[in-house]
Amino acid sequence: MSHNNALFARARHHIPGGVNSPVRAFGSVGGTPRFFARGEGAHVWDVDGRRYIDYVGSWGPLILGHAHPAVLEAVMRAARDGLSFGAPTAAEVDLADLLCERVPSMQQVRLVSSGTEATMSAIRLARGFTGRDKLVKFEGCYHGHADSLLVKAGSGLLTFGNPSSAGVPAAVAADTIVLPYNDVAALEAVFSEQGDRIAALIVEPIAGNMNLIQPSPAFVTAMRALTEAHGAVLIYDEVMTGFRVGPQCAQGLHGIKPDLTCLGKVVGGGMPLAAFGGRADIMARLAPLGPVYQAGTLSGNPVAVAAGLATLQEIDRPGFFEALGQRTTELVEGLSKEAANQGLAFSAQAVGGMFGIYFSATVPQGFADVMASDRDNFNLFFHAMLEQGVYLAPSAFEAGFVSACHGTEELEMTFVAAKRAFDQIRRKPQ
Numbered sequence: 001m002s003h004n005n006a007l008f009a010r011a012r013h014h015i016p017g018g019v020n021s022p023v024r025a026f027g028s029v030g031g032t033p034r035f036f037a038r039g040e041g042a043h044v045w046d047v048d049g050r051r052y053i054d055y056v057g058s059w060g061p062l063i064l065g066h067a068h069p070a071v072l073e074a075v076m077r078a079a080r081d082g083l084s085f086g087a088p089t090a091a092e093v094d095l096a097d098l099l100c101e102r103v104p105s106m107q108q109v110r111l112v113s114s115g116t117e118a119t120m121s122a123i124r125l126a127r128g129f130t131g132r133d134k135l136v137k138f139e140g141c142y143h144g145h146a147d148s149l150l151v152k153a154g155s156g157l158l159t160f161g162n163p164s165s166a167g168v169p170a171a172v173a174a175d176t177i178v179l180p181y182n183d184v185a186a187l188e189a190v191f192s193e194q195g196d197r198i199a200a201l202i203v204e205p206i207a208g209n210m211n212l213i214q215p216s217p218a219f220v221t222a223m224r225a226l227t228e229a230h231g232a233v234l235i236y237d238e239v240m241t242g243f244r245v246g247p248q249c250a251q252g253l254h255g256i257k258p259d260l261t262c263l264g265k266v267v268g269g270g271m272p273l274a275a276f277g278g279r280a281d282i283m284a285r286l287a288p289l290g291p292v293y294q295a296g297t298l299s300g301n302p303v304a305v306a307a308g309l310a311t312l313q314e315i316d317r318p319g320f321f322e323a324l325g326q327r328t329t330e331l332v333e334g335l336s337k338e339a340a341n342q343g344l345a346f347s348a349q350a351v352g353g354m355f356g357i358y359f360s361a362t363v364p365q366g367f368a369d370v371m372a373s374d375r376d377n378f379n380l381f382f383h384a385m386l387e388q389g390v391y392l393a394p395s396a397f398e399a400g401f402v403s404a405c406h407g408t409e410e411l412e413m414t415f416v417a418a419k420r421a422f423d424q425i426r427r428k429p430q
């Protein structure tokens with residue numbers, strides 16, 4: 001038995017399902033998850049020494065690739081001065097300044113340790129600010145695993161076929177209104193019926209947890225206009241898209257100023273760090289200034305902050321996002337070309353350093369379209385690529401990520417592998 005398979009067997013003794021986050025278990029694609037030993041640049045190595053081109057990037061944070069020298073140096077320097085104080089440090093002020101400078105809608109920001117904490121806290125704050133309870137979210141959007149948000153959430157839940165989680169009290173779920181993504185009429189109807197009871201609307205401004213789904217311009221405009229007209233807080237959950245799709249996040253691409261923004265993944269550069277922030281009058285309702293409680297022993301952790309600062313400084317170089325966007329576009333165009341050569345129903349799109357691949361003839365516009373794509377073909381593709389040393393997210397419902405280290409060589413190797421993988425799909429017994 002390989003070292004990898006032995007480890008997975010051992011892991012299942014003391015870790016439920018052998019993993020510390022469900023999608024890692026390969027439940028939807030089948031087979032044995034890879035245990036990684038090391039990463040460098042665009043590559044990861046498993047415990048049996050096999051190398052893979054990595055298009056997961058720790059699910060988004062690693063925009064600079066694995067073990068980036070500047071990030072490692074910053075982390076080691078910070079660690080030598082102590083791992084945690086539970087008291088203010090200068091670096092967290094630097095990070096707050098930088099975030100508020102880069103994200104125009106952000107006047108104040110608070111640091112937390114995970115995207116889940118950021119969205120959970122933003123929602124509590126919106127409820128405290130408005131004095132209302134109802135929350136609007138969209139089908140297939142994932143906002144972390146807080147109770148009120150685990151209603152028709154995407155990603156891991158889709159992978160395992162649970163539209164929602166057990167253990168969420170009905171009373172909590174009852175305050176969450178779930179609407180179809182990109183459906184302006186449904187949004188207008190809900191606001192006209194219950195607008196004065198809605199505390200917040202939370203959205204993935206470019207959805208990346210039901211594969212990659214782009215919002216229509218009309219949907220983007222309607223969300224801003226309706227929340228403003230009805231006094232509800234517009235929360236952009238940019239945990240995935242923040243500093244991934246562009247230098248001012250998705251809101252910069254959309255030309256929208258949300259009231260609150262949640263950040264995570266890239267802002268922590270691979271360390272546990274996330275943030276929420278926005279309008280100063282709303283943020284002033286947070287403790288210690290206001291009555292909305294929120295806290296964290298490790299919030300603003302100096303080692304995590306150092307990784308975040310180093311990452312944000314690197315991506316601030318001129319042309320960074322142009323190059324990343326171009327590389328990602330080359331990737332999806334190359335894959336589409338190989339699939340078309342084999343006559344397969346396949347489509348793909350890229351935004352910044354994020355991409356979606358779909359086994360459907362056209363790019364999906366919403367949750368139902370994604371569900372209608374061919375999952376068997378995705379699973380075959382996933383395993384054929386894995387065998388050839390290309391690591392994709394182990395689910396048809398996840399977006400993919402390209403880092404600054406993915407170069408022409410990695411792309412060419414990916415295309416060679418894809419050609420064989422698509423060929424296997426074309427030949428499969430119908």
Ligand SMILES: *Cc1c(COP(=O)(O)O)cnc(C)c1O
Pocket residue numbers: 113114115116117119142143144145204208209237238239240264265274
């Ligand atoms: C990853 C993600 C989260 C949750 O972040 P964690 O750090 O995993 O808790 C929330 N919202 C979105 C859009 C995400 O992609």
